[in-house]
Amino acid sequence: MSVPGNLVATINIPLRWGDMDAYGHANNTVYFRFFEEARIVWLASLELGASEQPTGPVIIKTSATFLKELNHPATVEVKTFADKAGNTSLDTYHLMTDADTGEVYAEGYAKIVWFDRRTRKSAPLPDSLRALASN
Numbered sequence: 038m039s040v041p042g043n044l045v046a047t048i049n050i051p052l053r054w055g056d057m058d059a060y061g062h063a064n065n066t067v068y069f070r071f072f073e074e075a076r077i078v079w080l081a082s083l084e085l086g087a088s089e090q091p092t093g094p095v096i097i098k099t100s101a102t103f104l105k106e107l108n109h110p111a112t113v114e115v116k117t118f119a120d121k122a123g124n125t126s127l128d129t130y131h132l133m134t135d136a137d138t139g140e141v142y143a144e145g146y147a148k149i150v151w152f153d154r155r156t157r158k159s160a161p162l163p164d165s166l167r168a169l170a171s172n
Contacts, residue, residue, distance in 0.1 A: 042120030042170070043120075045079060047115070048114070091154055093154065104141050105141060119169040121170060122172060123162070125151050126150045127167075131145035
């Protein structure tokens, strides 16, 4: 599988028993939570987006393609990719695989808009994020 952009971060996340639904597999919302966790950990590693900072990320669009059922026990590896950067936005992609076997569970997308928390409007994308983009 090929995900666009530059690889910027990789984390491992264990699936918890409580992440399972009545059908015996991880509910689709769990995939989105794992993508979110990967983005938050990545941005924190860059010292960007913390709630006490005047600006930070908001997600204006997100999607996922579910490719394989995720069952407990499992540990997933989530890779985050930075693709195209605009004046105030950045396209990001995620690839979620089994940390042991490499089997692909899902691909994800999120458009990040940088946001001024005081004015409640978009703000210029930080140069450090722009530098990571593939364009």
